[in-house]
Amino acid sequence: MIELTGVRKSFGHTAVLKGITASVEKGEVVCIIGPSGSGKSTILRCINGLESYDSGDIRVKGAKVDRDAASIVAIRTQVSMVFQRFNLFPHRTALENVIEGPLFVKQEPRAMALERGRALLAQVGLADKADARPQQLSGGQQQRVAIARALAMQPEAILFDEPTSALDPELVGDVLAVMRKLADDGMTMLVVTHEMGFARDVADRVLFIDGGIIVEQGPAPAMLNQPQHPRTQDFLRRVLHPL
Amino acid sequence: MGPEGAGRLMVKFWHDAVEFLPILLNGVALTIIVTIGSLVLSTILGMVWALMRVSGIGLLAGLSAALINVIRGIPIIVLLFYLYFVMPDLGVTLTALQAAILGLGIAYSAYQAENFRAGIEAIDKGQIEAAQAIGMGWWLTMRRVVLPQAVRIVLPPYGNVMIMMLKDSSQASTITVAELALQGKLIASSTFKNTSVFTMVALMYLTMSIPLILLVRHFEKRAGRP
Numbered sequence: 001m002i003e004l005t006g007v008r009k010s011f012g013h014t015a016v017l018k019g020i021t022a023s024v025e026k027g028e029v030v031c032i033i034g035p036s037g038s039g040k041s042t043i044l045r046c047i048n049g050l051e052s053y054d055s056g057d058i059r060v061k062g063a064k065v066d067r068d069a070a071s072i073v074a075i076r077t078q079v080s081m082v083f084q085r086f087n088l089f090p091h092r093t094a095l096e097n098v099i100e101g102p103l104f105v106k107q108e109p110r111a112m113a114l115e116r117g118r119a120l121l122a123q124v125g126l127a128d129k130a131d132a133r134p135q136q137l138s139g140g141q142q143q144r145v146a147i148a149r150a151l152a153m154q155p156e157a158i159l160f161d162e163p164t165s166a167l168d169p170e171l172v173g174d175v176l177a178v179m180r181k182l183a184d185d186g187m188t189m190l191v192v193t194h195e196m197g198f199a200r201d202v203a204d205r206v207l208f209i210d211g212g213i214i215v216e217q218g219p220a221p222a223m224l225n226q227p228q229h230p231r232t233q234d235f236l237r238r239v240l241h242p243l
Numbered sequence: 244m245g246p247e248g249a250g251r252l253m254v255k256f257w258h259d260a261v262e263f264l265p266i267l268l269n270g271v272a273l274t275i276i277v278t279i280g281s282l283v284l285s286t287i288l289g290m291v292w293a294l295m296r297v298s299g300i301g302l303l304a305g306l307s308a309a310l311i312n313v314i315r316g317i318p319i320i321v322l323l324f325y326l327y328f329v330m331p332d333l334g335v336t337l338t339a340l341q342a343a344i345l346g347l348g349i350a351y352s353a354y355q356a357e358n359f360r361a362g363i364e365a366i367d368k369g370q371i372e373a374a375q376a377i378g379m380g381w382w383l384t385m386r387r388v389v390l391p392q393a394v395r396i397v398l399p400p401y402g403n404v405m406i407m408m409l410k411d412s413s414q415a416s417t418i419t420v421a422e423l424a425l426q427g428k429l430i431a432s433s434t435f436k437n438t439s440v441f442t443m444v445a446l447m448y449l450t451m452s453i454p455l456i457l458l459v460r461h462f463e464k465r466a467g468r469p
Contacts, residue, residue, distance in 0.1 A: 050372050076378040087373035091391050101377035104387055153377055 001026045001157060001188055002047060007056035009042060016042050018212035024157065029189045031199040031220065034209035035235060040192040044159040048079050061156065077105060080150035084162040086142040088134040094121060094145045095130040098152045120148040124178050140171030144178055157188035164195055196239060200224050208232045259439035263430055270426030271447060277343050277412040277422055282405060284348025289355025296360050314353040319414050322346045327418040343415035351408055358404065362397035363389055395466050402459030406452055423447060
């Protein structure tokens with residue numbers, strides 16, 4: 001469903017992605033782990049065209065991702081994104097955030113968008129917060145609204161860019177629970193995360209990225225429990241046993 | 244001057260005020276027309292320059308930057324003379340009022356544009372990315388996400404521009420628009436009652452400014468809130 005072939009990307013003289021080849025199948029949950037600055041987020045941002053890439057090929061359902069082509073709009077409505085810092089629209093209520101895309105991008109009838117928007121807020125446990133503004137919500141609630149906003153586009157896949165990294169620890173669980181439910185329902189998900197518990201329990205596959213390349217990848221529990229590459233072993237030891 | 248003299252002066256002032264008020268009010272009407280007309284024009288033009296500037300299209304951005312600098316570099320009074328006295332030579336004849344509104348509108352569009360651009364660029368980049376990520380194009384992102392948030396940032400300086408435009412509308416007097424300042428000058432030079440007339444003119448500008456000053460204060464309070 002999402003295919004990357006030899007993707008390279010530099011910011012100025014700094015090579016961030018040095019030939020990434022990977023794919024995500026329909027219904028699959030793939031977690032990307034790795035140290036910060038390793039290019040994890042850049043991969044997601046290239047897939048929905050928030051960043052351009054220098055060479056290689058990215059395809060979503062066979063269509064080439066080119067951020068300067070008109071086709072990027074169709075790709076973005078098929079592949080939603082959830083951001084680390086939520087990026088909800090502060091001047092709109094939770095419900096308005098959710099229906100913004102359906103109303104103005106997909107031009108759905110208002111009644112239909114509203115009905116589905118309310119259902120989606122209920123799905124992420126925020127039925128009673130429809131009229132709240134983002135600044136009245138906790139970080140965890142904001143991120144769940146952001147997930148509802150992503151789902152409102154009825155995407156084929158969702159990209160999660162460190163969705164719990166900006167949250168207070170006690171709020172992480174609610175967001176992960178919503179994501180776990182999505183995975184159980186068969187949503188295709190590509191998740192950049194530091195939550196190793198989530199990766200182990202929910203992911204089908206894990207990619208370990210360091211220095212702009214995929215160092216190691218494999219089925220989730222096996223790879224996290226018995227990493228083969230010394231860099232993966234070192235990273236996991238630091239993350240799981242920081243003291 | 245003893246208290247008696249001051250009292251006599253006040254009586255004289257009130258007498259003059261009652262006599263000149265109707266003529267000066269005609270001037271006020273024109274002042275308001277010039278101010279509102281040029282405010283609307285400068286807002287529209289300023290918005291166009293600002294959107295060109297942030298369009299990401301090099302040619303449009305460059306054109307806008309050049310235009311803004313040219314406009315900023317010409318005194319308002321020269322712009323007015325150009326529109327009123329030079330344009331007829333080029334076959335475009337404007338009434339004094341038209342030239343005044345056009346001149347002030349163009350002159351202030353440069354400041355409006357820079358204000359609008361600052362407001363647009365102050366919006367968090369994450370907002371634009373969130374809009375793009377749900378498939379919004381450039382214009383939809385502007386209209387639905389960036390501009391509604393930029394308005395709060397832009398309003399306080401916009402209010403200050405309104406006050407400046409009200410006062411600068413007096414420059415229209417140089418091309419024969421009989422607004423408040425010119426009406427005052429005409430009365431003063433025919434009656435020699437300089438003190439009464441110009442005190443009244445000053446008070447009338449102040450009276451029109453005060454609601455705008457209060458409006459700016461309201462905008463500033465609102466912009467400070469999350």
